[in-house]
Amino acid sequence: MHVPDGFINAPTSAVTAVAAAGAIAVSLRGARRELDDRTAPLAGLVAAFIFAVQMLNFPVAAGTSGHLLGGALAAILVGPFTGVLCVSVVLLMQGILFADGGLTALGVNITDMAIVTTVVSYAVFRGLVKVLPRGRRSLTAASFVAALLSVPAAAVAFTLIYWIGGTTDVAIGKVAGAMIGVHVLIGVGEAAITALTVGAVVAVRPDLVHGARDLRPALRLRVNGELVDAPAGGARPAPVAVRASRRTLWVTGLVTSLVLAGFVSFYASANPDGLEKVAADHGIDKRAEKHAASDSPLADYGVKDVTDARLSGGLAGVIGVGTTVVAGSTVFWAVRRRRTRDGVSPVSTSGV
Template identity: 85%
Template sequence: MHVPDGFIDAPTSAVTGVVAAGALAVSLRGARRELDERTAPLAGLVAAFIFAVQMLNFPVAAGTSGHLLGGALAAILVGPYTAVLCVSVVLLMQGVLFADGGLTALGVNITDMAIVTTVVAYAVFRGLLAVLPRSRRTITAASFVAALLSVPAAAVVFTLIYAVGGTTDVSLAKVATAMIGVHVLIGIGEAVITSLTVAAVVAVRPDLVYGARGLRQKLQLRVNGELVDAPAETPAPSPAVARTSRRTLWITGLVTSLVLAGFVSFYASANPDGLEKVAHDEGIDKKTEPHHSSDSPLADYGVRDVSDARLSGGLAGVIGVGVTVVAGSAVFWAVRRRRDHDASPANTSV
């Protein structure tokens, strides 16, 4: 759903840019409360994972494909404020390095893909957990529903933005019907990816999942070949063991992201994504402008001067994951440092 330059007029793009900047400022402050020494490294990894999975377009219907937006996944794993930052880092890397999503439309993309998906998904997720018994299964189910609803919500908001600042005269009713219809289908894919990822992390380290905080993980021991619940007084893992577990999870996630972006992405669907398909069918792409980063050596997710398509795309994906994890980790390390600075005795009023 990356909006290119030329879809939305300059005044509307400027307004969404202000909205995005304000939301990022609020998210930077909010992320200080969400991030600690355990979760800050995970946030950078989540950004890299979202970048990698967004390269995996999956077919939906009628020559259309979709890809993960990532707001729901990030909000549940690392918190809603941090999630807005995660997805924004991904969008910035994609726009600057890969010519994916217009630079003048960056405010539109952050507003729609980072803010709307995160807010809707996390509100639905928390609402479901408030009425359902708190368990791994309900967290997974709530993740599914939250992710499913976040995608058509983003489609609705894009339609509203286009109604205000669209650059072509088209039937908004047709645009809305087409956008919502195809993005409901894409939402199913988003929901599957999100719920499976959340379930996998909750299964090994529920304490690192923001949306699962307070969920007690039952420790089971094998006795005479059978699994039994460990006594309640079983001591928690030592800090050294916990650090090793976090490191293992981080390395596993990074390797998975590199494999997805560097190898699996070659087999992704080549069909246009939902917005591209609707834009072509309904004529809202008539004033699309050339991307300002079209001369980037990584434009269109390929490495310039590398003739082999598989190698070119794989290298671009690996570079993208690497740059995103570094950029994301730098942002979240700085946020965490700011939190530690604010919490220090010298900066705490008595």
């Protein structure tokens, strides 16, 4: 759902840029309460994983594909404020390095794909967790529903932005029907990826999952084949075995991201994604502009002058994952250090 340059007029793009900047400023402050020594490295990894999985377009209808947006996944794993930052880092890397999503439309994309998806999904998730029976299955189910609803919510948000500042004269009813219809289907894929990922992390390190903080006192960790009590407080030092488990999770996540972006992405669907298909079918793309970074050595997720398509795409994916994990980790470590210096108390991890 990356909006290119030219879809939205300059005044509307400027307003969304201001809104996105304000939301990022609020998120930087909020993330200081969500991040600590244990979760800051995970946040950088989440950003890299979202980048990798966004390269895996999956077919959803005749001639259309979809990909993960990632707002729900990030919000549940590392918190809503940090989640907004995770997806924003991904969008920034994609726009600057890979010419994916217009630079003048960056505010639109952050508003739509980072803010709307995170806010909607986390609100739905928290609401469901409060009414569902306490347990891992409920957490996974809540993740599925939250992610499912976040995608059509983003489609609605784009439709409203287009209604206000679209550069072509297309009936808003047609845009809304087409966008929401296809993105409900894409939401199913988003929900499956999110639920599987959240379930996998909760199974091994529930103490690192922001959305599982209500469940942590009742959960135990399996470390080297033995069950140990999960740490009840975010500030309490972790045992050596638990720190080793955290490193194992981080390395496993990074390797998985590299494999997905560097190898599996070659087999992704080549069909246009939901927004591209709707734009082509209804003429929204008539005034699309050439991307400012179209001459980038990594434009369109390929390495310039590398003629082998598989190698070119794989190298671009690996570079993207590496760049995103470094950029994300730098941001989150800086936020964490600011929290430590200012004495900000972390979000409670001992239950509500």
